[in-house]
Amino acid sequence: MNPGGVLCARRLRVSRGGRSILRDVSLAAVPGQLLVLVGPNGAGKSTLLSTMAGLLQPDEGQVMLDGRPLAAWPLRELARRRAMLSQRVDLAFGFSVEEVVGLGRSPHVPDIVRDDRIVDAALRAAHAWGLRGRRYTDLSGGEKQRVQLARVLAQIWEAASAGGWLLLDEPEAGLDIAHQHFILRRARACAAAGFGVIAVLHDLNLAARYADRVAVLADGALLRHGEPGEALDPGLLSAIYGIPLMRRAGGAIDVL
Template sequence: MLEASHLHYCIGPRSIVKQACFRVKPGELVALLGPNGAGKSTLFRLLSGEVIGKQGEVCYNGKPIPSFSSAALSKVRAVMPQSSHLNFPFSAREIVEMGLSMVQTRRKDLVVEEVMELTHTLEYKNRMYHHLSGGEKQRVQLARVLTQIWEKQPYARYLLLDEPTSSMDIAQQQHVLKIVRELKSRNIGILAILHDLNLAASYADRVMLLKNGDVRHQGPTHEVMTSAKLEEVFDHPIQVIKDKERGNIMIHPVPHQKENQLHYHTA
């Protein structure tokens, strides 16, 4: 279990994350949603162990983060940040292999090939990373992160994703979420920051809504993703449409109706 209890984080007098309490169980996909500046990324860094807050704690499988060495922590959780910038000419394959750099395995090549095939990155494995498009880079980074937790282990593990699909086209987005969903059967719990509410609605088991550092609502997807709750968090009218045939929900941000409502001083 990934467990955050009373996480609190301030920068100066401003609280970025306020008393956050939640759990991510192995085998479930939790989506973390919220408007810009809600504190998602800070919360994400607290969970990954990159930042240790003064108040509250994060536990992986019952052990608080500070009691892990960075090597031990990397065995129970993998992290994919929003974007990574490289200054050196590494090939796509070399980047993917780095996910295994601290892992002892005899099947390194097999794992790398399998993951690259899964993420559709094998076809450009020898191309230089900095020549790839945004979406391709993201898939290479996803492949790197997956190698770290690919081989089955007898204990529960966790995957943290920060907007893993932000530069991808629709087909790629769906493909990536499908891959992530399959991981659940490997005793892996996933927490993903998502921008696209519909992706969250279609794939997440549970949803957390964050606003101004507060976890306003959390629970099963269909309970949390209601128009009242989403409107409260995103400050915009949002329509939630239930598709009875497929049994899932669709999120529709209602566009502004009247034109010429904005008044400018200069134009």
């Protein structure tokens, strides 16, 4: 595999408090695709995402970007190549929407004209342009999530051609159905623009609808990795979720 732009986990093992969270997990993701991580609670999805982001150090194994270990990347350089949107970002300060999005430009050499242009473009891309001038703490949950999406887009805005990475940890959590689909349509648009995108999702039908590739985890192990129709096998999913599931016509996953 050509390492250019590839984000690759190699035989990761992560333990916490004597419990194995990831067990010998190897997974490669490529720019231009949306890879979705699915599995029951405690499967290790968010731990895998955080490790692939370089925010968590594995006990064994390593993560490579462009064929280079993440540990060898200067932090600012890595921050310009990948950004992570967590499930919830709490800000208690009365920052304006523009100031929150501008935080995404902190890894870059300051350039007021360029940074303002990118903040504006990121706000438009996240459908948050109409929130300009408002205090972040006054926003609804869905509005805050759009602003945070704009922030991470501003962070990696110039990195599409270099193989930039957008990592999303349960971006649909707590959002209504319209916001869920908006976030994932935006994720697909980023992949189409050349970014690599990895998202942790709980909703199997959102995974089936939007993913290019799906990785199924359970008990810290990677059980399946492939196209949605292959990876989201009803028999496998029934076994790991402990509930009988079936695939309906059109690919939807439902309870028997």
